[in-house]
Amino acid sequence: MTNSWTDIKNTDLVIIMGGNAAEAHPCGFKWVTEAKANRGAKLIVVDPRYNRSASVADYYAPIRQGSDIAFLMGLINWCIQNDKVQWAYTKAFTNASFLVKEGFEYHEGLFTGYDEEKRDYNRDTWEYEIGPDGYAVVDDTLTHPRCVWNLLKQHVSIYTPELVERICGTPKDKFLHIAEMVGECSSPTKTMTSMYALGWTQHSKGAQNIRGMAMLQLILGNIGVRGGGMNALRGHSNIQGLTDLGLLSNMLPGYLNLPVDKEPDFATYMSTRGFKPLRPNQMSYWQNYRKFFVSFMKSMYGDAATAENDWAYHYLPKLDVPNYDILRMFERMKKGEINLYFCQGFNPLQAFPNRAKLSEGLSKLKLLVVMDPLQTETARFWEDHGVYNKTDPSSIQTEVIQLPTTCFAEDEGSLVNSGRWLQWHWPGGSPPGEARTDTWIMAQIHLRLKALYARDGGAFPDPIVNLNWSYKDPDEPTPEELAREMNGSALVDVFDPNDPTKKILEAGKQLPGFGVLRDDGTTASGCWIFSGCWTEAGNMMARRDNSDPGDTGAYLKWSFAWPANRRIIYNRASCDLEGKPWDPSRKLIEWDGAKWTGYDVPDIAPTAKPGDVGPFIMNAEGSGRLFVRKMMRDGPFPVHYEPFESPVANVIAPKIVGNPVSRVFKDDWKQFAQTASPDFPYAATTYRLTEHFHYWTKNNHVNSVLQPEQFVEISEELARDKGIALGGWVRVWSMRGSLFAKAVVTKRIKPMTIDGKIVHVVGIPIHWGFVGAARKGFPANVLTPFVGDANIETPEFKAFLVNIEASAGPAVS
Amino acid sequence: MFPPIPNPSVSPEAAKPRFGEKDILRRSASEVTPPAERLTEVAKLIDVSKCIGCKACQSACLEWNNLHEEIGFNHGVYTNPMDLTPDTFTLMRFTEWVNPETDNLEWLIRKDGCMHCEDPGCLKACPSPGAIVQYSNGIVDFQHENCIGCGYCIKGCPFNIPRISKVDHTAYKCTLCSDRVAVGQGPACQKACPTQAIVFGTKQEMKDWADFRIKDLKSRGFENAGLYDPQGVGGTHVMYVLHHADQPSIYANLPDNPRISPIVDAWKGVTKYVGLAAMGFAAAAGLLHYVVAGPNRVTAEDEENAQKLTEGKGPPSAPPPASPSGPAGHEGRAT
């Protein structure tokens, strides 16, 4: 989230698209109902299903899953055509005026540089024209044909309301109604907020879905303001934290990158990370990358990371492919290339697509280690559950170790919420039986491994034996120790660079924030963006002062938000070029003539003059990007691509199947249904229900009471066509598997007309499996295709093809 | 936002109930002297227009009251369980309704449960003294140690709420979390409700809050938005804000004009008195007759006549003339 849950109350218009906030985030959705009740805000829901969010919406429109980009580009086009643009904002705070290099083109679904063989682009032309002064060339009049604005205008011009209807199935009048509601928010005193979640990410072009809305929000002037923003509603309680901490194949904590093979040494690695400003005066905050990196390495390796050894740069593994994401790991597992796999509080057999493939992969492991508070299907993948999990245990040679862990109620520490708040919590119960904390388990694994390497040597023991593990009780580091380490501390006395006599930090003291980090090894910080969370003033994450001056929803004294306790990022953009709030009734910060002040921590240097420094301080441009340069693999502008399994060919580029740069493994192509396949005529989508949380709450009796049994949702029309009765059994199958479920026949799903063809939607909740309190059932991933987003490999769970028939139910075996 | 009620205190001092026996306004099958001063009436307001049907209320109710509902089946709808049960005091009922005026689908989701009527039909029907009490704040509560499980409350209730447990054979329904309200808390469902579709306070506050909500709904084109506080049962201490208050029954058969059934009224009213009178009259008439007319005894003459008859010593007198028609019908066939 750029903003916070509590900020949503400040909005005038909520658009829920690519998510179902009422269903998945009811307590956050409260702030939508507050905005409605107190500000007269309106709620728009655009979704294939009339869902729980739609039940309280002012306006609902259907959309076919996987066609969001067409809708969003259609909205941008409509806003441009109808002059619903916040011009002052767009001109000053976006890269609309930047000129793009000559040679950049878009043609029939593809940008310049496509290599069909590699399924990748040469992205060299996706860049600004750089002037002789080293800065990007701009045209403030927005008349140059190669300025971003004109390229954008050109790019979206095909997405007319008629085309939107043809691709999305959204009736033109409904689309136009929404466009008008959205267009009103181009006023500086009206804001729209976007609330989205996996409905946008779980597509082969998920990242571009989100960009599409971000671009719209930029031209409406809704980023950085109260009641605006791009609000990703994260799924799990600390998935934001784990992402922040870089527990990803290719990341280091704080959104630093793991090196790749092409970066053999630290100098090469840093050479592409200078982040020189692209316009004069811009902060381009990533210029401090080196400080963040060195401080991290000091935290990780302590005295073993020195200037001489490039801060132990060679300790870090290097990537030969962009990602060893989970899809790739299961592909390799299936090929027998993985021997050992750990699942810490994670149930991949349920959570990733194409269950049969996952099961096959797990069967080829030598050892699977599962740490979890609860029984999981993954830990029991070898167990025979008849139709629900047919196996022959004797033929599965994987050894499985299942370790009982504590849960939230029994441990202490912080979690990062969707609004980037780090909130501390305290334990309230004793762990059951022999359950232990994950930290203890990880420490035990590390200490044992370290002892083995210290005793016997082996392959490159250095990063293991030199890992900084200086905890009071190495067997179980305390949450406080780890939190203090992430915040960071001064390793020696640190002096002001401008006045070497002035000591600004004393050795051993906690850092006040990332502003004091050094790149000379004198500071350590495990995760720079968390710096400020545990300072000399104590545990900032445990703060519980819920006062809210100005009733802004900021709650600056409640917990700690990264970065720097800022609650709305890009908040400088809430003011005009003079530093005055666009909407005085919704003041967040303002320029008082000498400095920035207000209700939030300004997202800009406190004394940066309003006219000089742009609000998007992390970007080298200083502005928001309508054109994203070469940062995304599938294009600087979003393009409508069909899902890999689609009921219709791509209207704008009929030859392109799926996202042209998505990675698809060879065997998986064979498991995709053909476009408009008569064998799989129905457009399926998967989703959560509010009564359940993924595959956890089926272990909870109460939640199992509220939603006891797997079902699929279909329209009354499809039920009639297929002779399916309300509450009767159906069988649903795809190229990858089949499941049995009860039929919820509903008016809330309607067939759509796509490019002249009737398309029926089959909705499939995800929550069932073969362990837990709820009735045994089939998880949706027996059906889903094994392909991910082109940029981040999030699986395409939201759009694929199935067939359905009435059934007598699963045969009891 | 309606101001949240502060968190509960765990101190034993704060946990002392602030109302109880002395505040009983009505007690089933008993005469009570109403308290001299009535407590401020409380109410729960359920704003259907804000409800997202998440079932947090159901979940919180099960948890707070330590209820153990069975895990059922899917029946093709979102409602689960399919009905109120002795363990499900509150239930989200989902209705897909196409508004004939706009042709738009509306998903009407109503939290069903005890309405805590001012004139509670259950209490009226209950035969067991003290099994149902109504506190003067409006809470209607079942006292399980007095409940005999007859199910009369079910017949008395205009909203079809109470359910008899198969385990202990007593009636269960929402208590309005009397144990929470007694220590200054709101009901568990109200506390949990994510969107404040459920709020709790004094009845007057709830009516004021409802007015505020209804204004908002009217501004959004729900011209018939209104408060459901049915006067047929004297008003309720659980009220609804409905977007279509002119037709409550579209919300999963919420009664349009609920009142205690006239049949129940007749049963607990006139029948009781007339019945008792009739029985008393019959007994008294008999007694009176006995006193006045004396017993009907067999005389010696009768015995003699019988002897004569049996011994065949001459025919006793012929049948009296009172049977003028002579042999006929069965008698005819019998002779």
Next chain:
Amino acid sequence: MTSVNLPPEVPEDIEPGDAVRPGRPVHVARYTLAARINHWITAISLVVLALSGMALFTPRLFFLTGLFGGGQWTRTLHPWIGVVLFCSFAILFVRFWRANLPARVDVTWLAHANDLLAGREEKMPEVGKYNAGQKGVFWAMSALIIVLIVSGIAMWDQYFYDLTTIPQKRVAILVHAMAAVVIICVWIIHVYAAIWVKGTIGAMTRGEVTGGWAWRHHRKWLRELVSRKPRAPAE
């Protein structure tokens, strides 16, 4: 029952076991032991039902639940006893229904009911085993018990909750209450008649009445019995 063995010429108001035993005084066997047991089971059931039913009918009589071990027991027992009553009465019905079929004389008898109450028995017509009043009690009981069992089952939520709707249950409960009131009134009449008409109770205790009693109250029946060949009592 044994009635099927009766020769067809036997008058319908003569029941198995009815017999005259000459002597001084004359004894007339009126009810077999089986019939008496049957009657008393029915009677006790009815009393228990009345008491338990009244306990639940009005709060003033709720104390009566104490007789049954409290409200829960009262609520549990009442319907089961209702079943006992129903079955027992059904047997009784089979025994007695023929003799209770209406006859012409019943009209006359009823027309002279005032005379009876006023002690002018001599003005009454000769009647068979049952007079119109007794028949009325019999048929009223029969009808009311049907009404009570049907409405009772509709109220018996423990086993039959799903059988009826709540509006139907409400009607059932009202009908049950009204039928109960009526049956109690009928029962009062029945019991009063037995008390008032001396010599009657013996019919249901010892199984016999005196000849004089039969002569006085059921002369036609007595004549019929006498005119038959003496038969051994059924027992």
Next chain:
Amino acid sequence: MNMELSRRSFLKTSGAGIAGTTLGAFGFGEAEAAVAAFIKPFHLANTTEARNTCTYCSVACGIIIFSKGDLRKGEKADIVHIEGDADHPTNRGTLCPKGAALRDIVKSETRLTQPMVRKPGSDRFEPISWDAALDKIAHAMKHDRDANFVATNKDGVTVNRWLTAGFLAASATTNETAFATYKVVRSTGMLGFDNQARV
């Protein structure tokens, strides 16, 4: 537990100008305690409170765990109830159907309580001690890492990666646990390291 810091300042503001519920009214004037038998006893009396955060989604609702027994005094604590924290700015005491039933996930019948191992080809789990399980894991890691570690790529560049093992990190553990996990896993050179963020 920092509860003393909790201020209820937001209670002063209410969106619609209704001046807050007259909470005192629930107490109905007289302070004298009524007959307790009539109202079910309030079962949170004499419990211990702990402030925590809901384990499910990223709204991160504040919760209060009520337990018999006080962990801070070294006692065993048995959770009797969990409900929303009205002091929390985001959820204001509310919880969704999952959050409202948190007690039952903590006390789920399918909670794991002891380490178990499923041997190759077996059709069941059997108990194993923590020590044995952890030793087994450490030895398996060392054995596999030593056998498959890639110190340099084909161009001779030092890459120091271990590709035959993978680690999926949790999504509901604390930052502190996640950081400890990061250090341990990354130090081995494992690249197949991922979390729930993608799904």
